Amino acid sequence: MTDIHQQALSARADQAHALTTALGLAPQAWGVVAMSLLDRAEAMFAIKEAATGRYVHANPRMQALFGRSADGLVDEEWVDPQACAALRTADQSAMVVTVPQVSEHRLELGGVRREFSVTRLALPSADGGAAKYLCCIWQDLTPQRQAETQLQLALRQLEEQQQANETLRREMQDHGLRDSVTGLYQRGHFDDQLRREVDLSSREHREFALVSVALDPLGEAARASGSEGRKRVLEALGRLLRSNTRAMDASCRLSEDRFAVLLSGVGLATAHARMEGLRRQCATQLVMLNGQDLGFTVSMGVASFPHTAHTQEDLLQAADTALSQAQKRGGNHVTLASIRFEA
Template sequence: MDTSAALHSGASPQASDAWFASLSLADHELANGVLGLVEPLGLLVTVKSLATGRYVHGSAGMAALFERHEAGIVGAGDNELMRPDEVLAMRRAEQAVMAQRTVVVSEHRLELGGRRREFAVTRVPLGGEHVMAMWAERTEERHRETHLQRALNQIEQQQKALEQIRREMQQGSGRDDVSGLYLRAQFDDQLLREIDLSTREHREFALVLIALDPASAAIQALGPEAHQRMLEGLGRMLRANTRAMDAACRVGEHTFAVLLSGVGLATAHARMEQLRRQCTAQIVVLNGQDLGLSLSMGVASFPHTASKQDELLKASETAVQEAQRRGGNQVVLAPIPFGNLG
């Protein structure tokens, strides 16, 4: 690319030539390289003289931005292109660059053609009298972020309403107020019944323990309500992904248990892996922020893993701990003792 042509941008050759002529050979090569890299990427490039407050270089995209296709922006000042408040914001950013003598990134909103457009502008000092700026438009990106935030807020309100309705319907039902699942006492009774039934009918069942993985520091900073929202979300997922013959219960502050009646170890693992993936994709919102659901699961089977209640529980607990030791967000099968094979 011809550097002088790029710097002139079809406008005021005297102003641009004066700046360009002041560059050393190394500066010429650097300017050529920078412009050759950034302009094809859609970035808009300017160089401004701080002594005069006028542009000595503006890429073709900058001229189009301000609808100065023929004249370009070389030789123009911000007060000819922008509103007074926008000019002031530009001046402050340039002063910060020269004071810090380093790269500074700032956000700018401009009213152009009756539409507000947003830019991230990266500035770097060139010597003591010029500032180079690279403009990247963020308007569509900001619009997408705004729409996403509105959608998350709507989901949050819907989740709140559904949980309130559920609580009102379940009052006095013996279920956990937060997750909507049965409590530890009901789980213990159901586990004993399942062991008795499976023993008499010579069939399998699976026991799955599920633990919420530790939340990130950002989620923890949201306080107890964030933890409650995640418990509510996990409760919804378990209710939606278990059969009437199964039993899903909350058995601890961070732990849940699922009894999968008549299900072997391989099938239980496949179902829990599917549940884990669904939970990972589930949107759980608090204050417009997606909390996410990360789970560790331990799967044990009766009678292959263990044939006694306490041994079965211990095996699934050990498997959960192993899942968390491996980093969480995964399903681990409890090992089958050698004597139980065959």
């Protein structure tokens, strides 16, 4: 132990002696206080011989942890080698300082993993020489850690339940907004989003595209399959419309065979390119029922705000007019609305 550490121990001893003398306390007063507080705190207390690591004293709670008497006991006799090495290292560290050292240890005792906090303090010798004994105060953290683990598990389960409830709420809310066959938004939600997009584009002077989509007359195989075949075609078209639109876009089923797609922040040329790709996907999509490919095609009319229309009503009309032209060309076609030029 260094001179500085020895001086610190001596200073503390002088303080304790001065206080004992000033209050007229018995020499053993501090020991009585310490032992009483340890019992009150239900702590496990032991004293070890610094040189050999042998226990020279242990209170009943500590002996219960050992499972035997502490006389002459060493750590190798009650813990595994790895835990013993960790205890010994902590002991040696505590012997060279004058302040209490705290460390945590995990021990496997009786087939049960337990966690402890150990506070160590070197005990000064009466002759002022190097400390020979080490005081160890053990606290069992196992119940506290188990309670913390259970609390974390309960909080995690509560959070998962809240997330599940929120997901269910959104799904139920979303379910009321979507068509049950195609999975696309219904007309009311689409109209709201279109109004918001018109307002946003008017304020920020940016464009967006609106696409009117119509299912072309079905082929013979699809007509022969009746309502089930028609449902299969609508389901396939709904999947393609959803997969070709982004989160900020909106796809809607307006009526039995009519659909609309809102492409946020997209110009006329980009909208045409994307819809042309969608048209090709529809034309080559396999829709199987009873071993037959039903197949289908769509016609599309693409309009842009504000290049082809300056109001929401004009935009809808422009997209429908372009769609009619695509249908007149025999279907399976994408037509652009005419760009308006202002004087």
